[in-house]
Amino acid sequence: MRTALERWVRFWDEREGAESLALVRIGVGAVVLWDLFWVARLGLIGALWAPIEEGGIGPASYAQPICTFYRVFGASSGSAYALFAIATLAALGVTLGRFSRTSALVLVFASGELAQLSPSADRGIDTLLRNVLLVLACSGAGACWSLDARGAPRQPDAPGGRLIPAWPRYLLIVQLVILYFTAGMLKQSAPWTSLGGYYALYKVLQQPHYARFALPHELLAALYPFLQLSTLLTVWFERLAFALPLLLWLRRTRARAGRVRAALNRARLLEIWIALGIMFHLALAFGMELGIFPWGCLAIYPALARPERVRNWYAAIAAGWSRRTGRREVGKTQI
């Protein structure tokens, strides 16, 4: 009989297809790339990251360069633009899967440097994506759907072409659990609880710095009961994230006996939680101006799916696509 230690070691030694992590890589890279593009489009590179003497908001200055990049290359607008260019190229590398691991590491470094140059402009989502990129840099996420994978030898016995270590995906699941569970547990103040009558979302939708639409107060008042229910659901969605590893384990071991296991799997709690998460983030993206926050969180969700499942989705989509294009071609031929 295996010891607990050996089971623990074997768990972290597992290998699987690369599809799930490849999707996370593409999603996270694209989200960061979009954010950097948006900064450039708004003309904010200098404002956010140049030294104060050259028009930056701060806190970096000639006398206090703050970050390593500035200390080495000098605090100047040129350095700010160079750092931005490095981050952009690295994000492109992550998205396309070119030098996947190196690109992820470089992006973590560049993003960390930018964070130090403008600490208040570095939001929770930036930290989250840096954490994810660090894990991706240690993973085989570039083994699939990437430029790195083109021409790379395929493993003949691997279902998706190549097997990679599964532990980075497990760590990303832990990251999601920590993110939601701690965020949910910290929401103890009146707006989020029965103490204030669950008015948090009612408030959020009125905050002019965040709300996408200036909704009339009468409409918000009419929606108040719905917003209270949504607040309650949000808090419990976040807090119940601690059960995610258990639900994933029950799904993985569904072939084993046990009424509780069977009942919980039948109830599709895992799918319900994921669907709630997707709805929650899409609602945030629609109703509030949070930038990349909802998309950055959703980009990590493919880590919750096993690679076999992602492969099946991909095959189904590809088959549907070729059927449609095939039909059109047939139609054209008939005409």
Add this chain to the structure above:
Amino acid sequence: MGTPPAQPSAQTGLGLWPYLRALLITCVLLVQVISATPAQPFNAEHLSRAEGERFVGWIESGLAAIGRPAERDAIKHGLIDGTRRAVALRGTLLAPFEPVLQGLASRQQWRLFLMSGGDYFRMHVEVQTTAGRDYHPVYLAGGFDRTGLEQALRYRRVRGIYNPSLRRGPSGEYDGFVRWLARELWTVHPEYRLVRVRMEHLVLQTPGSDPGDADAGSSAPRSLGFEHVRVRVRGAEP
């Protein structure tokens, strides 16, 4: 989901590397979990809030239920001392990893949309022209924009700089933000002599929350005036 689970890399014996890797991953997990625990201890102010009082009440009831009743003040002191010790222990455990965590700007503190009450702010930007001393509003958050900078002002990173917290106020870079905004406006509008940025302090009215109020039923927010007022005058800038 009926497909087989991830496969072990080898069905036979494990070498040294898998053990080492499992050890490293365990360390990473521990660091992440410890890093996710609260970094601030309770203080008297925390525990005097409604949620704090409720939490103390739960502990009081729990202790009474197991036959160990305690005074509320004693529970509060215990919580403050206990969390101080826990946070100190957290700091000690994380100290060896702090340089790495700081270097990578990595952390696990997720204070997402924590709000302490119904207070919030709305940014107003006003200008004086060379023609007179009257203030002309040019930007109202969630209202109108005559600066042409609305997209930049609503961008999440910029908002993170100016959006004030009720307790801590705006960020340390707020003055730099006002300086930048004034320069942007002066570049496009040479006729602007002065730029003023201020935050209107609003208090939320939940439907039916304040029946004694004259505006009861309107559910429109109540203004408590302006805070964090900053003024930049052209020519006075360094």
